[in-house]
Amino acid sequence: MVRISKALLKEATTGLSRTLSEILVCPLSKQPLRVCEETGSIISDSIGVSFPIKDGIPCLVPKDGKILDIDDTLKDDGADDDGATKRN
Amino acid sequence: MASLQLCLPFSSTSRFRYRPVRCANERQALFNRIAPVYDNLNDVLSMGQHRIWKRMAVTWSGVKSGDNVLDLCCGSGDLAFLLSEKVWPAGKVTGLDFSEDQLSMASSRQDLLSKVCYRNIEWVEGDALDLPFSDCFFDGITMGYGLRNVVDRRKALQEMFRVLKPGSRISVLDFNKSTQPITATIQEWMINIVVVPVASGYGLAEEYEYLNSSIKEFLTGKEQEKLALEVGFSTAKHYEITGGLMGNLVAMR
Numbered sequence: 001m002v003r004i005s006k007a008l009l010k011e012a013t014t015g016l017s018r019t020l021s022e023i024l025v026c027p028l029s030k031q032p033l034r035v036c037e038e039t040g041s042i043i044s045d046s047i048g049v050s051f052p053i054k055d056g057i058p059c060l061v062p063k064d065g066k067i068l069d070i071d072d073t074l075k076d077d078g079a080d081d082d083g084a085t086k087r088n
Numbered sequence: 089m090a091s092l093q094l095c096l097p098f099s100s101t102s103r104f105r106y107r108p109v110r111c112a113n114e115r116q117a118l119f120n121r122i123a124p125v126y127d128n129l130n131d132v133l134s135m136g137q138h139r140i141w142k143r144m145a146v147t148w149s150g151v152k153s154g155d156n157v158l159d160l161c162c163g164s165g166d167l168a169f170l171l172s173e174k175v176w177p178a179g180k181v182t183g184l185d186f187s188e189d190q191l192s193m194a195s196s197r198q199d200l201l202s203k204v205c206y207r208n209i210e211w212v213e214g215d216a217l218d219l220p221f222s223d224c225f226f227d228g229i230t231m232g233y234g235l236r237n238v239v240d241r242r243k244a245l246q247e248m249f250r251v252l253k254p255g256s257r258i259s260v261l262d263f264n265k266s267t268q269p270i271t272a273t274i275q276e277w278m279i280n281i282v283v284v285p286v287a288s289g290y291g292l293a294e295e296y297e298y299l300n301s302s303i304k305e306f307l308t309g310k311e312q313e314k315l316a317l318e319v320g321f322s323t324a325k326h327y328e329i330t331g332g333l334m335g336n337l338v339a340m341r
Contacts, residue, residue, distance in 0.1 A: 019180060020210050028216040054188070057195065059213040060220040061186055076326070 016042070017054055027060045043068070104274070107252035112215075114238050116186050118295050119237075123189035125290045127164050127197075135285050138166075141261055141334050145230055146170045148261035148327070148338045154178040155227035158251065160216050160244075161234025167261075168209050169201070170231065176205035182226075184212045186221070202338055217243045221251045229258045235337075236262045236306045245319045252341045258321075263299070264328050264335030265306040272330040277299055278333075312337045 016035055024033055026044035033042050033051075041050045042058055049060065049065035120278050122129070130138045146167065151157050155175045159168040162183030173183045185191050191211050198206050214220050216231075229248050238244045248258050266272045279299050287296035307315065309326030312335075316324035321339035328335050 017210060020212065023182065023222075024212070024220050025222050027214060027220040030222065033220075054213075055192075055195070057191055057211050057213055058220075059188070061213055061215045062214075062218050063215075 027062050110317050115237055119187040120189040122292055122295050124156050142166050145259045145261040145336055148336055149228045150228050150257050151175055151228040156180050157228040158226045159183045160231040165197055167230045167232045172205050172209050180211040184214045186215055219247045219251050223250050225251050226255050227253055227256050231260045233262050235260050236302050245316055249320050254341050257340045260337040263303050264332050265303055265308045266332045267308055273334050289299045
């Protein structure tokens with residue numbers, strides 16, 4: 001019963017609850033975050049880093065962030081879109 | 089359930105050893121390793137008293153129904169569950185820890201316990217030194233057995249101050265680094281003679297030997313009060329409990 005309730009509270013595509021979506025900010029810049037539905041990760045545009053979500057738990061430890069490719073941050077410029085590739 | 093194999097007090101495997109300070113990665117790995125037996129050992133080693141200490145910490149935080157609160161270094165969630173009962177129905181609890189395995193235990197316990205009020209708890213994997221929350225956000229913050237384990241206590245207190253609403257309190261429970269020689273000796277003796285042998289029955293002797301060195305490197309109650317005031321808290325008071333074995337810092341922004 002609780003599991004079903006929790007599932008209803010989560011965004012269907014992202015696995016992050018509405019509550020968390022509203023309160024979390026970038027751990028380093030303290031700027032707003034956005035959820036990338038394609039990769040199911042949390043993006044900090046202010047520092048160009050993505051953070052994973054595992055089983056609905058956002059992982060915002062700075063050292064676990066992945067630096068985004070420049071392509072991911074130039075979406076509006078019509079640059080080559082190779083998908084959301086990320087450097088490890 | 090692991091069987092308890094008590095070691096002889098003065099055997100070579102339980103010599104009184106003081107391990108050096110560990111970096112954050114090592115501490116994270118340590119807490120991941122002890123996660124499966126953490127709750128069980130807390131009960132055994134404190135004879136259930138940790139539940140009382142944690143209730144006291146929650147009371148000292150001053151949180152009430154409807155509050156939005158944060159539990160740092162939440163581990164398997166003991167304090168978060170207590171906070172949830174206090175802030176229910178309209179309040180929310182966020183539990184943050186850097187150990188994925190501890191958070192997994194907390195999430196599983198939340199499902200298993202299935203109390204209605206526990207639905208207001210959210211778990212976040214994060215670093216107490218770089219909190220992913222806005223300024224002046226929380227009505228109360230607790231931290232249980234965390235301040236002694238962070239690598240930069242000033243920064244941890246600064247972050248707690250930053251995300252706390254003015255007029256609200258932090259309540260930080262931990263071992264007390266006593267200035268009384270007898271208390272310090274008894275505390276060290278209890279860890280070496282009781283805690284470590286019991287932990288060794290779970291294959292975790294080394295992990296719990298870490299306790300004594302971490303207490304030696306910790307701040308006294310007065311030092312914690314001084315640091316909290318330096319960071320910007322308007323008041324700070326450290327209370328000793330259980331004969332000085334444990335302590336609780338209460339500070340208001």
